[in-house]
Amino acid sequence: MKEIYADLHIHIGRTEKGRAVKITGSKNLTLANILETATSRKGLDLIGIIDCHSPEVIEEIEQLIHEQKAEELIDGGVRFKKTTLILGSEIEIYDEHCHGPIHVLCYIPTIEKMKEFSNWMRAHQKNIHLSSQRTYCDGRTLQQKVRELNGLFIPAHVFTPFKSLFGKGVKKSLSEVFDPDLIDGIELGLSSDTTMVKGMSELGPYSFVTNSDAHSLGKLAREYQKIKVADANFEELRKALHQKEGRAIVANYGLNPLLGKYYETVCTSCGEQILEDGHTRCPYCGKEQLIKGVSKRIRELTDAPFQKVKRPPYIHQIPLDFIPGIGSKTIEKMLDAFGTEMNILHEASLEELKEAIPEKLAITIDLARKGQLAITGGGGGIYGKIDKV
Template sequence: MKEIYADLHIHIGRTEKGRAVKITGSRNLTLNNILETATSKKGLDLVGIIDCHSPEVIEELEQLILAGTATELDEGGVRFKKTTLILGSEIEIYDANCHGPIHVLCYMPTIETMKIFSNWMSAHVKNIHLSSQRIYCDGRTLQQKVQELGGLFIPAHVFTPFKSLFGKGVKSSLSEVFDPDLIDAIELGLSSDTHMVKGIAELLPYNFVTNSDAHSLGKLAREYQKMNVADANFVELKMALKQQEGRGILANYGLNPLLGKYHDTVCANCGEKSIEESPIRCPFCGKQHFLKGVAKRIGELSDPAVQEIDRPPYIHQVPLDFIPGIGPKTIEKLLNTFGTEMNILHKTSLEELQQIIPEKLANTIDAARKGTLGITVGGGGVYGMINVE
């Protein structure tokens, strides 16, 4: 067994030919750049690229294998240097049972099964080349197709106010839209953590994953998890999510939820944060339209009588490029010395950092990885801020 680091929600902005995949993704967020960054800078052992249903992305994967740059594993996944790619797809569901759109993550074990899935999807979406497309079938039908192909099904960023299971999609229960038995894990999202959701009874059967939802290279490993597996591949990932035969998630690493851009409830008109618990009108502008924050939504779904279960620790941590005062040159110097961001965040001592960069910056990084920096709370689509004295 060995410990690995996994970020399972990474978008592709453009193909190598320049075709847009994730419209809001960076132009340099290509398959090759993601894999190079994940293995040589971030130190991620497992990455889920969730736009692999796009035909040009599938072609690029096959070209990497033909060129000998990557290898498809018998246990599922594609190995590139030290990093294994898990083929995934983010899909939007908005069927007759939904109260709003829901994003889900579907992962396939092989290129061949992703091809089959992509061909099936193409009959149910308007543009198979794009990311996060609305699928014109119900949620349970999609789940059944994923199961048929031996895949994994995970609702994405489940509490965010837009395009999520609990933020918009259902009134009170995931069973309104999905078969609970065909869900393999729950992705929490940036504005929540394990402790916040401990009172939601129907989430007790599922393991939680924490992922970056990266729209640019710098955001890779913004959130991730440490897993205990025999190797980095699809079969081992599936076993880890089910906690089978000693496999499992050892820890979730993520931003403090207060930094999430939808943590607090705000006025949808002026953006000011709600002071009262259930205001009728905004005290600042007088409007009546509020954007409900993740914290409030979780409170609505929680029952204080639910007994908390033993889960892996959720560790509040700030990635290097989020830290004020830590610029590209400092990060490059650290990477040249210590190899990867995972080494810097998990293995490098404060004393070793102080030998390479100024003491003040080293202390700031140490506070960031311990989650002790000051925070201004986020909300209404605006991220919180990290305060460095």
């Protein structure tokens, strides 16, 4: 057994031919750039690219294998250097049972099965080439198709106010839309963590994942997890999600929820945060233009004072490029010294950091990776802020 680092929610901005996949994604967020960044800069052992249903992306994966730059693994996934790619697809569901659109992550074990999945989705989507497209079938039908292909099904960023399971998709329970037995994990998303949801009994059976939802190369591993597996492949990921045969997610690494864009309730008209519960109208300007914060929504869904579910630690950790005073030149110096960002965050001691960069910056990074920097909460689509050190 070994412990690996995984980020399972990464978008593709463009194909090598220039076709848009994730419209809001960076143009240099290509398959080749993601793989190279993940393995040589970030130090990720397992990544999920969730736009692999796009036909041109499938072609690029097959071309890498044809050129012997990558290999498909017997137990699922595609190995590129030190990093394994898990083929995934982010899909939007908005059927008659939903109160708002819901994004879900579907992971498929092999290229051939992903081709089958892509062809199946052509009949249910308007544009198979784009990311996060609305699928014109109900949630349970999609779940059944993923299970038929021996895949994995995980609701995405489940508490964000827009396009998520609990944000608007359901009133109270995931069973309003999905078959609970066909869910393989829950992606918490920004603005939430394990402690916040410990009173939601419905989530007790599921492992939690924390992922970047990266729309640019720099955001890879903004959030991630450490997983105990025998190897980095699809079947080992499945076992870890279901805590089988000693495999498990052993730690989640994510932003302090205060740094998320939707932690607090905010009035979009005047921009003020509304910290007290019970308001349907802004107490400052009187308008009904409130974006409900994740913290408030979770309080609404909490139905038990405490869950006796053993969870791995959720470690509040601030990414290097979020830290005040840490610019690209400083990060490059550390990469030259320590190899990858995972090594900087998990292996380099404070004394070793001081040898590579100025002492004040080294101390700041050490506080950031321990989650000990002061933070002002975010909301209404605006990230929280790290207070000056």
